Amino acid sequence: SAVISQKPSRDICQRGTSLTIQCQVDSQVTMMFWYRQQPGQSLTLIATANQGSEATYESGFVIDKFPISRPNLTFSTLTVSNMSPEDSSIYLCSERTGGTEQFFGPGTRLTVL
């Protein structure tokens, strides 16, 4: 599997601000995804980051709140906009190349005050 890094690893933000999370993969991958892992809950898929086009969002997630970019096959960003304390969570990117297996990055731990 590819090596995935995320920046920042953690952040504490104020209500109403926005944070952009970066995901870098060390090789070209077919698909990239963004997940949210809220405290004590399972991972939930936010969207699929499509290279060169708009992301595909899952039910309950919208582009205005979670804009995503994927300018090439190794990099993607997720922005959490107009944050509230309910957005406090771990945000994870993952990649899939070939089979169904997905491999995850280390995550970004976000706390919104």
Add this chain to the structure above:
Amino acid sequence: QKEVEQDPGPLSVPEGAIVSLNCTYSNSAFQYFMWYRQYSRKGPELLMYTYSSGNKEDGRFTAQVDKSSKYISLFIRDSQPSDSATYLCAMSANDYKLSFGAGTTVTVRA
């Protein structure tokens, strides 16, 4: 009803014991089944991947899938303190979308 059910535990066992983890699911379309291990403050790490029903063994780890019962299991033999982590089951139909269980926290006592 959640699509994937997993007992969150916590589960505490002595070193050397067999750890038994399981998940049930409701979507009969699921064909791909995975177990991830997540250490504290780390991302999930893929442990086992199986397609359809049957068993798969990898070292101390054995994954079982019973599609007729919609039930999957993970067994860890000769457990070690380094196995202490949260274990997540995940599954998928014939597309990319993974559905996760809530995770079971396991502590192996030295």
